[in-house]
Amino acid sequence: MTRKLYYEDTYVTEFKSRVVKIDEDHHGLFVVLEETAFYPSGGGQPYDKGMLDGVEVIDVEEVEGELRHYVKKGFPAGTEEVEGNIDWKRRFDHMQQHLGQHIISAVFDDQYEIPTTSFHLGEDTVTIDLNTNKLSGELLQEAEKRVNEIIRHNHPVVTKWMSVEEAQEYPLRKPLAVEGDVRLVIIPEIDYNGCGGTHPKSTAEVMAVKFLGWTKSKKQVRLEFACGDRILSKFEQKHRILTEMKQLIPRPEEQLVEEVDQLVKVSKEKDKKITDLEDQLLQYEARDMISVSNGAQVIERVFQDRSIKTLQSLGKTIVEEAPHAYLILISEQEEQLQFVLARGEEIDRNMNEIAKQTMPFIQGKGGGKPNFVQGGGKRVIDGAAFAEQVKKQL
Incomplete structure (x- = not known):
């Protein structure tokens, strides 16, 4: 041993x-x-x-x-x-976080009758699962204040080995799940807990606790927090971010949220205008392609680096305005071809069958409705050659 x-x-x-x-x-x-x-x-x-x-x-x-x-x-x-x-930095960090958890769990249990059911000490933050389905902002504020009062009081932290029978004489936080000797971690008048972890000698060494938020976990609440030096690290990180933001947006800190919110709204409005303009351009482009085709039964075009989404939007507009025609749209990209094969409503033909016959030429995959198919494959032949293979099937 x-x-x-x-x-x-x-x-x-x-x-x-x-x-x-x-x-x-x-x-x-x-x-x-x-x-x-x-x-x-x-x-x-x-x-x-x-x-x-x-x-x-x-x-x-x-x-x-x-x-x-x-x-x-x-x-x-x-x-x-x-x-x-x-590695003392890692060890002491774990000591701070673990004792912080003891104090937090004690406060929630004693003050609000909310027991802790599990604990996880992560690399960045710590979480405990609390046996409740919600936490109010007011309760969290009160609990955090009480936890930090206990820390500042500089209570001693005592560890004792004893038999389970002897341990039962103490007001334990939860029943012991071991036999034989047990190790108690005691913060007098605050917490009495069977625990095998490492802890500092006094609550003051935890320095401080900051609650970072909570989420629902099954039928309980998972509270996230940080203690000690981790708070300083997070403060430094947030301070650096705020400083960089103020260089980009010259406003006082208290106005940054409002200013960023306004910028986001303006950006969304611009994005919508750009989308509307792009749709209009695609409509003009579709009509131009139909006009240039002079009533041909097959309308085809090979593009460079157009997205499949753009091909789909353009294709839908064309077949709506040219019900008599087949449509072949191809986008050549660095290592692949993407395509849309479609037909107008006056034509009775399953475009999936056409795609199945031609996709092997580009080792491709694709599918869709009988009147509108999209897909892609490797650029083993160029777009014009692939269009010729499609037309042969048509």
Whole structure:
């Protein structure tokens, strides 16, 4: 059984230990030590990262009773002892987030009778699932204020190992799901919880908590938040974005939302005008193609780099105004051909059959209604040659 230094002192960042075992499993190469400060994944908290004798530790898991340190590469033959170094920034971040979660869950449970059902500590934010179907803005404001008051009060955080029977003497947040000895994390008069994670020695080290929003998750609510240094990081990110926005839009911060909203409305109006003008141009183009065809039964045109959407819009306009004609529209692109094959309503012909006969020439795919088919394929022949193959079938 590996001695777990992180339970004796969560602030230990360096240690030496005898190597008990070096082996490999489906997850990779791993080493088991006599003692370690590396925390393994568990209870919603991720594993520690760091180095063992300069070799990167990429994962730490408890497997089959062993605390396995998965490493990026092997150690020299005959290695009997290693020196470990914990990535302290990552460890302390996890300590801040985990204790923040304890305080948040305590406030929601005690103040609003909303228990926490699950916890996930992510790379960027933390989430808890709360056993309720909604949260009001007023409740969130009150809860966040209370959480930060507790943090500022600098309450001590105590951890104790004891039997389950002894633990029952405390006002536990939820029933214990273990047998034998259990580790309690205690914030006196605030929270009493069975927990195997790492936490700082006082609530003040959490620094602060900021709620970031909530979403519905099944029949519960998933609350997203950040603690400690993550808040500073997010503030810096948002400040940088605001600074860049003010360079683009020279307005005070409090007017930026209104100004951006106005810009979006103007942009949408312009987009609509552009779309209307493009539709008018396509109508003019369709009429011009019909006029130039001089009543021919087949109207065809090969374009360069026209989108399939444009071909479809143009095609629909042409067949509506030329009910007597077949239509072949092709767009040549760098490595492919796209096409629309259609017919006017005075013609009784299934254009899907025409497409099936001609698509093999471009290794293509396509389909549609009997009067209007679209598709595409590889540019193994040019557009004019493909149009000739279609006309042969017609």
